Amino acid sequence: MKHKRSIFISTGEVSGDLQGALLIKALKRQAEAMALDLEILALGGDRMAAAGATLLGHTSAIGSMGILESLPYMLPTLRIQRQAKKYLQQHPPDLVVLLDYMAPNIAFCNYLPRHLPEVPIVYYIAPQEWVWSVSDYNTRCIINAVDLILAIFPEEANYYRRQGGKVTWVGHPLIDRMQNPPTRESARAALKIPPEQIAVVLFPASRQQELKYLIPTMFEAAQQIQAKIPQVHFWIPLALEQYRQSLEQAIQRYGLNATLLADPSPPRADSRNETSVALQAIAAADLAITKSGTVNLEIALLNVPQVVLYKLNPLTGWIAHRLLRFSAPFVSPTNLVTMQPIVKEFLQFQATPDAIAQESLDLLLNPERRQKMLADYQEMRQALGEVGACDRAAQEILGFLNQSGETRKNGRKWENA
Structure with missing residues (x-):
């Protein structure tokens, strides 16, 4: 019993x-x-x-x-x-x-x-x-x-x-979670993305505050990328359904060729190999532009180059930097695993649309940069355990x-x- x-x-x-x-x-x-x-x-x-x-x-x-x-x-x-x-x-x-x-x-x-x-x-x-x-x-x-x-x-x-x-x-x-990840081909088929299309996945928010502080920077960078590569399409997985309206309005405001993606709500009690639309979007992508967080590791484990940014309220940033003397070698989990700068982090005042767009275009157009990041991902993977x-x-x-x-x-x- x-x-x-x-x-x-x-x-x-x-x-x-x-x-x-x-x-x-x-x-x-x-x-x-x-x-x-x-x-x-x-x-x-x-x-x-x-x-x-x-x-x-x-x-x-x-x-x-x-x-x-x-x-x-x-x-x-x-x-x-x-x-x-x-x-x-x-x-x-x-x-x-x-x-x-x-x-x-x-x-x-x-x-x-x-x-x-x-x-x-x-x-x-x-x-x-x-x-x-x-x-x-x-x-x-x-x-x-x-x-x-x-x-x-x-x-x-x-x-x-x-x-x-x-x-x-x-x-x-x-x-x-990544034992049986979606392949690039299966993910593109599921999302109906043509094989030749350049796809960039955006992860702007899993917290309410991030809508305010990250979307303007991230979407303006996306706007610059779209101006350089007109055939690019952006895919934006919804962390929470309540963010849909804010994101739809931002897509329209910045004139992005973008699609919002959402999982079934409520989530199903599926098997441990459940594939979310976020994972499909990452697997299908040529690049991810993302806030700092756990998603950075998912992106790395799916071998997709990424650009990481994070911004807080400017006053919070000033207090942390000037009064609390806050400093950290890295904030992205991808870098924290080996304590090495595998991906570039653009934090607070460094997180400008120009800087993010430039780094993104380099990763999209420079094969050597892409291959270096993917090689570093493999080293990071070994340090994550079995x-x-x-x-x-x-x-x-x-x-x-x-x-x-x-x-x-x-x-x-x-x-x-």
């Missing part, structure tokens, strides 16, 4: 929803093999719900980067967290998984050890403090609260080990469930973990 256990997963934003869905599918596979009757509760989005989680709050559209940008999301985030905390107090889970989503999950790191001290905590895809830590506050919160960190980058694992955390490197989950990252993460998480009964010692939980 199966034994009933419960896991609560906390994440947010579009990328967290995707990673959460991949993890949930792996947890269910591993639980079935272990004869565990597993209930998964979550703060997440439609993909996690389709994968089998019961949502306590919908957070895929709640998220931001930056100081001023986060203000509109504070009250909705606090409201959802209050609801989740109330539920967890009344129905304590057997284990909590915090997934990415830095500020809200740091709040859980402060809350859970005090109010649910016997519930073990695993952090999967921990905040990138190893790249841009301004202070050690977040790192100390995580190390003091969390029983195990499941790292996806080698340097992430090294950083948190040096800080005193218990860490297992599981590899990057996107490797699992297939099975999601299942390795699931095995580590479920291993904690089999250790119930252990207690805290010296301020830490699960002494034998």
Whole structure:
């Protein structure tokens, strides 16, 4: 007879929803093999719900980067967290998984050890403090609260080990998602793109703020590319349906030859090899112009050259640069894997339409530049780990469930973990 256990997963934003869905599918596979009757509760989005989680709050559209940008999301985030905390107090889970989503999950790191001290905590895809830590506050919160960190980058694992955390490197989950990626030919056939057409995929936004700060720069660069290569066509996958109107208006305003693409809504609970329209658009493309984020790795794994940009509110950028002395060697995950400049990053004041258009045209028209980037992608791929990252993460998480009964010692939980 199966034994009933419960896991609560906390994440947010579009990328967290995707990673959460991949993890949930792996947890269910591993639980079935272990004869565990597993209930998964979550703060997440439609993909996690389709994968089998019961949502306590919908957070895929709640998220931001930056100081001023986060203000509109504070009250909705606090409201959802209050609801989740109330539920967890009344129905304590057997284990909590915090997934990415830095500020809200740091709040859980402060809350859970005090109010649910016997519930073990695993952090999967921990905040990138190893790249841009301004202070050690977040790192100390995580190390003091969390029983195990499941790292996806080698340097992430090294950083948190040096800080005193218990860490297992599981590899990057996107490797699992890319086991059977669409080919260029199949993707072009699915999207009805002629073999000879130059196709550029644009990824301007998975957060509301990005519509405001990235679209003008990205679309003006696209406008310049279109002036140089009139036969180019742009493909724009929708991260969220609510962005459709803003993007349609921008396409018209900048006069782009562009097509919006959207997945079925709500997402289907398909197999682990589900192909989204975003993946099809990447596979079909000659170039990607993209915001910094997880999508950069998807683009690299599909061997498509890319240009990366990111912009925040100008005041936020000034505060970070002048007052907080913020600096980071890289921000794109493609570069963070090996800590090498595989793709060019145009950040804040450097992210001008002229610079992005020039880099894009060079990658489209210069075979040597393209081949150099594709060769660097292969080196990066080796550092991402082997297939099975999601299942390795699931095995580590479920291993904690089999250790119930252990207690805290010296301020830490699960002494034998």
